[in-house]
Structure formats: structure tokens, C-alpha cells
Amino acid sequence: MKAFTTIALISLLLALGLAACSAAPSPVAVVFEARSGYDAGPLNGMEAYSQIVRCPQPAGTMCSQQSVVDSMRKGDASAKAALDAAEDTVRNQPTVDSSFVIAAMQNAIKAVVAIMTTYSIPIPATNTTATVN
Amino acid sequence: MEAFILAGLQLLPLIIEAGENAIPLVESMTSIFQGRAATDADWAQLHAIEDAARAKLNDKTRDVPA
Numbered sequence: 001m002k003a004f005t006t007i008a009l010i011s012l013l014l015a016l017g018l019a020a021c022s023a024a025p026s027p028v029a030v031v032f033e034a035r036s037g038y039d040a041g042p043l044n045g046m047e048a049y050s051q052i053v054r055c056p057q058p059a060g061t062m063c064s065q066q067s068v069v070d071s072m073r074k075g076d077a078s079a080k081a082a083l084d085a086a087e088d089t090v091r092n093q094p095t096v097d098s099s100f101v102i103a104a105m106q107n108a109i110k111a112v113v114a115i116m117t118t119y120s121i122p123i124p125a126t127n128t129t130a131t132v133n
Numbered sequence: 134m135e136a137f138i139l140a141g142l143q144l145l146p147l148i149i150e151a152g153e154n155a156i157p158l159v160e161s162m163t164s165i166f167q168g169r170a171a172t173d174a175d176w177a178q179l180h181a182i183e184d185a186a187r188a189k190l191n192d193k194t195r196d197v198p199a
Contacts, residue, residue: 080187
């Protein structure tokens, strides 16, 4: 009975440990997920929009606004800088606290999403768990 | 506002196509979040896909002069 209790206790501790691990992914995984999600979602949406012929066009013809494309390019440049900084920190400086660069990266991605939302530009959905809070 | 919504609907096929282009990336990402550590090759693939998309975003051939 004591052995059974010990095994059960060890199993419980292992399960809790695994749950704790899965609840807190490593900074590298967080940045990889964010960058992948950004590429598969907002960046793909911006790319698709920018590939459409610019307005004005005849009625009924799909077109993209130059000003919107310009805004998206600026937002993407900011996001790229933040993504690069976060990636460099988590990959090359593992002893440094990465929470600030990760927060900056998430804010830059949020800014891009806000630009796209403002102009009702669809963002491709992915099956990633990446979220921008 | 309606024009924006219409533009969004018209964009959907393009968005879906763009999303399909990212499927290998998403599969790699899913694998990593099932416990596999991201390798240099994973990062390289990520950068390659991202650079290609960014090159199209910054392509000026359709731009109109300010």
C-alpha cells in the first residue's frame, strides 16, 4: 500500500511538473511561435493586399490603397526590428532576461494587426496557438 | 466602411492562397510546440519564408507616385 501511494505521489508530481512545463514554453519557443504566427498571418495578409493593383480602378475592380500599403510597410519594418531583437536575445544571449524584448515584439505585432483591422484587411488564420494579447 | 468590407471579401481568395503557402511553416511550428526544439534549420526556413513575403510586400512595381 505504501509503495502504491509512493508511485501515485511520484506520478502526480511528474504530471504537475509536465503541466508546468507545458504552461510555460521557453523564450525561444515563444519567439519562434510569434515569428511563425506573424509570417503565416499578418505578413501574408499584407503581402496579398500589396500585390493587388493600386486604386483608383474602374468600379467593381479590386484595388489596394497606396496609403494603406505604405502604413503596412512601416508597421512591418517595426515588427521586423522587434522580431529580430527578440530572436537575437533568446538565441544568442540565453542568460539575459528576454521579457522586455518579447513584450516589445508582441506590441509591434499588435500594431500591425491594428493597422490591418483598421482597414478591414483579412489576416490569414493558422492553426497555430500563437496569440497576441 | 462598406467599401472596406467589400474589399475584404474580395481579398479572401488571395488570403487563402497566401495562407496555403505558409502551411509548411505552420507544420514545423506545430511540431516544435509538441516538444521538439527549434533548430537552426527551422529558423532558416522561417527567415526564408519571411524574406520572400517581405520582398513582395515591399515590391514597388504597383506603387503610385505620392
